[in-house]
Amino acid sequence: MEYTSIPPYFQISSEEIPYAAVLRVAGEVDVGSAPSLKERLMGLIVEDSPGTIVVDFQSVTFLDMSGVRVLEVCHRRAAQQGLRFILVGSAPLVHKILVIVELDKRMPLVETMGEALEMLGRAG
Amino acid sequence: MEYTSIPPYFQISSEEIPYAAVLRVAGEVDVGSAPSLKERLMGLIVEDSPGTIVVDFQSVTFLDMSGVRVLEVCHRRAAQQGLRFILVGSAPLVHKILVIVELDKRMPLVETMGEALEMLGRAG
Amino acid sequence: MRMAHVVKHHFETNAIAMRMVRKEAGAAARAVGATEYDAGRVELAVCEAIANAHVHAYDGDPGPIVLEITYEPGRFSVAVHDDGPRTGPPFEPKFPEPPDPKVGNGFGLQIIKRVMDYASLEHYGANGHGTTVRMGIWLK
Amino acid sequence: MRMAHVVKHHFETNAIAMRMVRKEAGAAARAVGATEYDAGRVELAVCEAIANAHVHAYDGDPGPIVLEITYEPGRFSVAVHDDGPRTGPPFEPKFPEPPDPKVGNGFGLQIIKRVMDYASLEHYGANGHGTTVRMGIWLK
Ligand SMILES: Nc1ncnc2c1ncn2[C@@H]1O[C@H](COP(=O)(O)OP(=O)(O)O)[C@@H](O)[C@H]1O
Ligand SMILES: Nc1ncnc2c1ncn2[C@@H]1O[C@H](COP(=O)(O)OP(=O)(O)O)[C@@H](O)[C@H]1O
Numbered sequence: 001m002e003y004t005s006i007p008p009y010f011q012i013s014s015e016e017i018p019y020a021a022v023l024r025v026a027g028e029v030d031v032g033s034a035p036s037l038k039e040r041l042m043g044l045i046v047e048d049s050p051g052t053i054v055v056d057f058q059s060v061t062f063l064d065m066s067g068v069r070v071l072e073v074c075h076r077r078a079a080q081q082g083l084r085f086i087l088v089g090s091a092p093l094v095h096k097i098l099v100i101v102e103l104d105k106r107m108p109l110v111e112t113m114g115e116a117l118e119m120l121g122r123a124g
Numbered sequence: 125m126e127y128t129s130i131p132p133y134f135q136i137s138s139e140e141i142p143y144a145a146v147l148r149v150a151g152e153v154d155v156g157s158a159p160s161l162k163e164r165l166m167g168l169i170v171e172d173s174p175g176t177i178v179v180d181f182q183s184v185t186f187l188d189m190s191g192v193r194v195l196e197v198c199h200r201r202a203a204q205q206g207l208r209f210i211l212v213g214s215a216p217l218v219h220k221i222l223v224i225v226e227l228d229k230r231m232p233l234v235e236t237m238g239e240a241l242e243m244l245g246r247a248g
Numbered sequence: 249m250r251m252a253h254v255v256k257h258h259f260e261t262n263a264i265a266m267r268m269v270r271k272e273a274g275a276a277a278r279a280v281g282a283t284e285y286d287a288g289r290v291e292l293a294v295c296e297a298i299a300n301a302h303v304h305a306y307d308g309d310p311g312p313i314v315l316e317i318t319y320e321p322g323r324f325s326v327a328v329h330d331d332g333p334r335t336g337p338p339f340e341p342k343f344p345e346p347p348d349p350k351v352g353n354g355f356g357l358q359i360i361k362r363v364m365d366y367a368s369l370e371h372y373g374a375n376g377h378g379t380t381v382r383m384g385i386w387l388k
Numbered sequence: 389m390r391m392a393h394v395v396k397h398h399f400e401t402n403a404i405a406m407r408m409v410r411k412e413a414g415a416a417a418r419a420v421g422a423t424e425y426d427a428g429r430v431e432l433a434v435c436e437a438i439a440n441a442h443v444h445a446y447d448g449d450p451g452p453i454v455l456e457i458t459y460e461p462g463r464f465s466v467a468v469h470d471d472g473p474r475t476g477p478p479f480e481p482k483f484p485e486p487p488d489p490k491v492g493n494g495f496g497l498q499i500i501k502r503v504m505d506y507a508s509l510e511h512y513g514a515n516g517h518g519t520t521v522r523m524g525i526w527l528k
Binding site for chain 4: 101
Binding site: 253259278 | 409420
């Protein structure tokens with residue numbers, strides 16, 4: 001269920017840094033934009049990926065269950081390939097939904113990119 | 125038709141400066157808040173008023189016909205008492221409604237307080 | 249196929265419902281890509297159309313309104329239906345041109361016409377069939 | 389007298405109408421004094437309730453929803469009515485507790501329950517009478 005006809009309310013960009021691929025997400029992750037998030041995330045979970053995928057949610061203003069499901073399925077796929085997931089940021093309500101669905105128990109949730117980089121340092 | 129039970133979405137404050145009384149208005153002027161605007165404006169149009177009433181609309185985010193009517197009736201009353209009205213500021217859409225109802229032909233509409241003060245200087 | 253996406257709002261003309269619906273119309277416009285300024289145009293026109301229904305159709309009392317929002321690719325439109333006037337003479341089903349600044353009549357409709365990209369008015373007489381204002385904006 | 393101010397929204401479960409209505413619900417909450425965070429709670433809960441209706445009542449197809457917003461002094465409430473499931477077994481009219489992370493079931497309702505100040509569920513069987521989710525927040 002993608003909205004083909006309305007202007008995008010969701011932006012995504014990626015970058016490689018030492019030991020990690022970073023995916024920066026901004027805007028609203030809902031049933032209309034979750035498929036794009038999934039496509040981009042799955043694109044990073046490939047054979048020659050660096051060891052960690054950092055998903056930067058600091059500029060995400062809305063997240064619903066369809067977005068959560070994308071995180072879950074991509075996290076599972078990443079784990080199968082021996083990749084680690086780190087989720088960064090999240091506004092109060094985005095954080096709340098992550099806690100309700102207990103995603104915080106399944107993947108590291110940190111508040112800043114600084115913390116994420118520190119984790120990479122430790123791992124790398 | 126005042127909204128007695130919802131939190132205020134409209135702020136108003138007044139100040140006397142040389143030759144003028146300034147009324148600063150912020151927020152939304154609609155059918156629910158127009159009566160307060162009218163009360164405060166009428167309160168300034170009294171015997172011992174300074175010669176000019178400056179209505180600062182720079183922080184008004186919404187104005188409908190009920191607000192326009194308040195400006196009209198207060199402007200008329202002020203004119204009867206020999207007082208001058210200056211309207212300052214106004215966001216693009218607020219400005220648009222003022223032009224549509226031709227209020228701009230009946231009272232000076234300036235963009236900044238600086239311009240209003242300059243007009244006062246010229247008069248005073 | 250051009251899909252139309254419709255949300256119909258049923259409410260009574262009381263101050264708080266009118267405020268909620270005006271804000272909802274703006275939010276719906278933003279949700280499908282309207283700029284802040286365009287959403288503001290929608291809010292203002294909706295506000296005036298509902299105010300007219302409240303005052304002219306229902307004499308300032310609460311009365312039923314159906315406000316229909318339609319999104320189609322490239323345009324956002326609103327129809328405001330009321331069920332009045334229950335009393336009073338039928339009025340000319342057109343936008344007063346020019347409005348009459350002396351009696352203060354005609355500015356509500358004039359604002360609707362000038363802030364929206366298109367607007368029209370249908371009136372079905374004084375026998376309770378009511379009035380419909382249709383209006384809309386083009387989305388870039 | 390405690391006045392209730394009601395806006396009823398009629399729409400079909402398609403992606404764009406669902407997006408518009410979610411945003412409208414947030415805007416209506418803000419219009420009567422909800423904070424940004426509280427309006428966000430309303431948007432999220434409305435989003436999940438409509439998504440449930442879309443998926444469980446209508447199998448992902450378009451189907452009719454009535455979403456009713458009520459403002460009363462101190463509280464903002466929402467009821468989401470659907471008309472399904474047209475097929476399929478009736479479900480327990482309660483919030484799964486705890487949800488089942490293995491099948492992924494029960495998180496939609498769980499979110500509604502946890503982000504809103506109150507929430508309840510009524511289900512009228514599989515014979516087309518539908519489901520109603522009622523929920524709300526307290527306004528300070
Ligand atoms: N919904 C309506 N029902 C009945 N009459 C209406 C309605 N809307 C507008 N009118 C008529 O059209 C006239 C012009 O309306 P408008 O431009 O809003 O100016 P105003 O409301 O100041 O009179 C009104 O005076 C009224 O007679
Ligand atoms: N509107 C509805 N119509 C029919 N069944 C529903 C509805 N909402 C929820 N349900 C039932 O309640 C269960 C739990 O819903 P929910 O908590 O949203 O989790 P999920 O949607 O992930 O299954 C669903 O699996 C479904 O059987």
